[in-house]
Amino acid sequence: MIHSLFLINCSGDIFLEKHWKSVVSQSVCDYFFEAQEKAADVENVPPVISTPHHYLISIYRDKLFFVSVIQTEVPPLFVIEFLHRVADTFQDYFGECSEAAIKDNVVIVYELLEEMLDNGFPLATESNILKELIKPPTILRSVVNSITGSSNVGDTLPTGQLSNIPWRRAGVKYTNNEAYFDVIEEIDAIIDKSGSTVFAEIQGVIDACIKLSGMPDLSLSFMNPRLLDDVSFHPCIRFKRWESERVLSFIPPDGNFRLISYRVSSQNLVAIPVYVKHNISFKENSSCGRFDITIGPKQNMGKTIEGITVTVHMPKVVLNMNLTATQGSYTFDPVTKVLTWDVGKITPQKLPSLKGLVNLQSGAPKPEENPSLNIQFKIQQLAISGLKVNRLDMYGEKYKPFKGVKYITKAGKFQVRT
């Protein structure tokens, strides 16, 4: 299936390669570079490229290209999913998935890749198993290793691979047993010029951080499970139980993982927590324009909206912007033409606004479209859909765990058309 993997940085250097079958020459990446050149934008590089003898399937993550070489028919999503899993694993191991981190840990990276694929077919991809095989690097451990000469490779056998629950490692022990759940909801919305909602939807995830000893069997129930319209599960969840009782019952992996992701049924009206008043105009035949936006709270359920950021991709003819913000600070990058306004919290008494002049390239025709505003915000202690966790029960272990649930609402792909 997956023949080889090349890691390529933004400037086009191949800084790591790994082959699972016979060796494929680096020159195969030339086809990729060609496509990259054609695409102009990194995001527009087609994920699947056909070359005379191979197929290249690539993903772009954290300023790196993961390019895999395929020789025969294979579902493209299979490869894409796997490559993302590799990137996730690096992230998990090194805290970031960057060129520097990979170069610093080249031996671990190699060991990981070796374990994850066998002859191009995925072998061990669960982070719990991998961590049992290859210990993630920590500063302390690297100091100890360099003194004692021991290594990162675990000296236990990967028994997890043999068990019925391959996602959990055996023999977990904690002094403090804790289980935390973060209910994170994101509002995806498109708001049109007049302020009415074209499209809005709530996408949620429940991320868990479970540090429990032994083999706990958890069941998590909701006050209003019917809200969840479309759910996808971590493999540990017992599907039957959900179908019949709407209870999430599972033996969790150890550590951080995504328990479920869900979509709230589109029939429900989505509360939009902020509104934007905007007035952006470019004058014909003069090299300036006006820019004026104000943000205010809408249905915010009595919570403070914080962490507001507005990002605007200005048209190419914009040379510079001369603005004043009543709150927060703004930056404009004249190269990428991106305006970022970091607003912070909204206080209803004094609505934050950003006003001023736009300098346009003289002589160029005025841009015909006003730029869309991308808005980010955060509301703590609120799940906008109203989803509430009812209780968490634990079976199979004697101790009493510490349990916690946190709710947070964020803007997802929240766009205001102007």
Place this chain on the structure above:
Amino acid sequence: MSAAPAYSEDKGGSSSLGEPEYGHDPKGVLPGNGMIARGKNASDLFPAVVKNVACKNIEVKKLVYVYLVRYAEEQQDLALLSISTFQRGLKDPNQLIRASALRVLSSIRVPIIVPIMMLAIKEAASDMSPYVRKTAAHAIPKLYSLDSDQKDQLIEVIEKLLADKTTLVAGSVVMAFEEVCPERIDLIHKNYRKLCNLLIDVEEWGQVVIINMLTRYARTQFLSPNKNESLLEENPEKAFYGSEEDESKGSGPGPEEAAAPLAARRPYIMDPDHRLLLRNTKPLLQSRSAAVVMAVAQLYFHLAPKAEVGVIAKALVRLLRSHSEVQYVVLQNVATMSIKRRGMFEPYLKSFYIRSTDPTQIKILKLEVLTNLANETNIPTVLREFQTYIRSMDKDFVAATIQAIGRCATNIGRVRDTCLNGLVQLLSNRDELVVAESVVVIKKLLQMQPSQHGEIIKHLAKLTDNIQVPMARASILWLIGEYCEHVPRIAPDVLRKMAKSFTAEEDIVKLQVINLAAKLYLTNSKQTKLLTQYVLSLAKYDQNYDIRDRARFTRQLIVPSEQGGTLSRHAKKLFLAPKPAPVLESSFKDRDHFQLGSLSHLLNAKATGYQELPDWPEEAPDPSVRNVEVPEWTKCSNREKRKEKEKPFYSDSEGESGPTESADSGENGMTPHKSAPQYHGLLSSENMVLSPICPSSDQSEEEQKKVKRKKKAHERKETSESSEEEGSASDSSSSESESASESEEEEEEDQAEPDTWRRKTVRTRGCPIPSLSSSPPIGRHYELPLISPTVTPPSIQPVSPPRVVSNSLVTDLEGLTLTDSSLAPSLLSPVMGPGKRQELLHRVAGEGLAIEYVFSRQPFPGDPHMVSVCIHFSNSSDTPVKGLHVGVTHQQSGIRIQEFPEIESLAPGDSVTAIMGINFSDSTQAATFQLCTQTRQFYVSIQPPVGELMAPVFMSENEFKKEQAKLTGMSEITEKLTLPDTCSNDHIIVQRVTATANLGRIPCGAPDEYRFAGRTLTSGSLVLLTLDARVGAAAQLTVNSEKMVIGTMLVKDVIQALTQ
């Protein structure tokens, strides 16, 4: 590889290369790997690195492996030095070490070691550990790519591994199957149901591979569920029949209907296996892995009845939240699907709305989907959305939007004018690309109804002054030329202008200028003759030979020469012939002939190794090929039974859909379950009569009576073998009347426990007939007609069974009558069913709670090593018994109990049945446990007769003999016996043996020889039983089994049963 530590046990020579030397500073290894990672050649270091293979340090060892695998191909001789280390590892007692040794060994690409690899793979394929078997499956494609001559041998290994029952192996072996022998679809038959059932527990990567393979498999084995519909679509004139229901039922066999294919007349009934696949894959739509979701989606798209495909839309839309690469692939597939099944995605229209931050390639795909989804009702919203897109800064995207508007306009007649107007407005756009694209689209639209749009053409003509994009100019010129009659005044003027700028134009524009000139010359030669000649002369000296050619050609055609050319007379027809309007269609049309989700589909070209998705067969191949005889009864009956069993406890969603669902789940569904209880009365009594004689001590007179009656019944049966079913039915009814006079208690049971009986009867119906290997194996279809045509009262037979089914019945019955008469009784062998109920707790001791148990001989769901024990509780007290459950159990070593779920409450007079599993670990020691109610606790114990510790196995006679030859000496126990007169009939012998021991009969050539085979449940060791009755009345019984104790006890029990 990961298991490396245990290699350190290799002492011997390796210790000389011990830690101190390499541990801290593994010479060559680390720098070597660093170089590999950067793609540099590190092969010079090879000898130094390979030496480290026996090193103790795990990390070094791992790195050596990486290095070894990378360079072994180039330095084969040196690589061979390391082989012995791995060979030693293959024999290690630790499974993980065996696995990793095989993994590295098979990764070394050196042709010399092919035989060693082959041997290692074969050995590992029958390893006890599933993990090692998984590794063996992984090694198969490696060896195949190294030496494809090994294919035949590898297929054997694959076949063996396909039969594996663990989830760990399933994914990997199917992967190997796909790489080595995807064409050998016949290997899947026997494993099909198992794969379907295991699917949900296989890891994600395996799921994808299995689902894709099963899609292909199903396409070859089942009939199209949409056949009737597609027939309707093809012959719309038949629509007057009304609904498709009418059509499919064939209400009136009219003459035109007789011409229709056979299948159309028959009501379509989905093969239960087809249904099984659809049902078992559906939950996977909620997988977190996009690849799995996509795989299920394509399976549904290709295999499900039209009405059911809709479920995938939601899951696919969910994937659009994922990474942009995932979006890209999913949208490609959605685009293809939305052409075929537009309705499916319509509710999600808004999810495809485009954000300005989407990458262009995603935008264009979303646009494609939106266009496909547009219809009469939603077109206003879609167009409004398009209007916002047109003002985008991303020009490629705008161009695509304009194209999309054009397509909407062609597809939906109602909005054509609106679209055209919108596009005309775009002509005044400042951006040239937008204008150009609009012109091109307008040109296509105008071609559909040119007469009404003279104004637009005039408007376009004005644009020639400003617009510079060649494609657009060319389009305008073509339009003016084509419809010059509509704009008689403007056309010559345009030509004049173009003639002026001719030399500066692009090639495609020049060609169109020539075209325009020629057309005008033909229609309006007075005004344009000179202009045309001027243009043609200019063209004659053009640099481009195409244009020179065209000019020469046109001149000859339109200007009449002296020779009076026949061609020029027809020039007008040539140039001004009405041209068909272009069809604007999606580039995704017809892409669905590639399997969706595949690389080939994405590229719209066949990729290497792509397996075509076969068309549905006209006639379904024999469904019985999927029936499995070994070892836990048939999988199908198994499935059904399990469902039946579970029903009382967990109201499983699965339980709702029966195994024989028809596609139009209407009144003509067969619903065997509903009708089942009605004939229980009949069959259950038969069951009682035939119930085996248990060698237990408390055997009552009553039973012996039964035996006699049974004998009678069988004698009768033999006389009327052809009408066997009726015979047994009448037997049962007569015996029922007899048994009615028997003890009251029994009758009570009969009525009080329909559940148990039903279970028994179901099992009876679904049981495999092991001895029928020579005739076509009788599958699950057999169960329906077996009862319905003969036994079932007419009232519960709303529709006669479908022809497919009855056909198979006919063949099956034919098979029966044709085969040796000695085989016939074995048909009934499964009927004998479970042994007698034994008492676990008497109702006096239990204060009104009576408990009985019976060995149901069904595989215990969840653990194949357990004997499943059917426990029957009945409450004869006058207070309800609450909270009935198994309490503390103190077991002998090895015995494990799977408790039944707690029974909340048992009302007075009620009875309930539960199933529990006991792993006796191949001994006849009693399992003792505590049964608790809310108030009381009872200590009870179940002691299994030795015959219940095994399950039947099916094998051929030859296999039997082969196995028997292996189990001689100590493992063979022979005993002589004299068969009493009662055992003169071979049916009775078979029946008595199978009643005593849960063994399957093996077909056998000799008339007076009987062979039975089984495996013990816990250890899976074979138990072979041979009864040789050839020498008159002196018979000889032989049991071959590794488990001598079991063998001895079995001999004793069987002899007792036979000589009674």
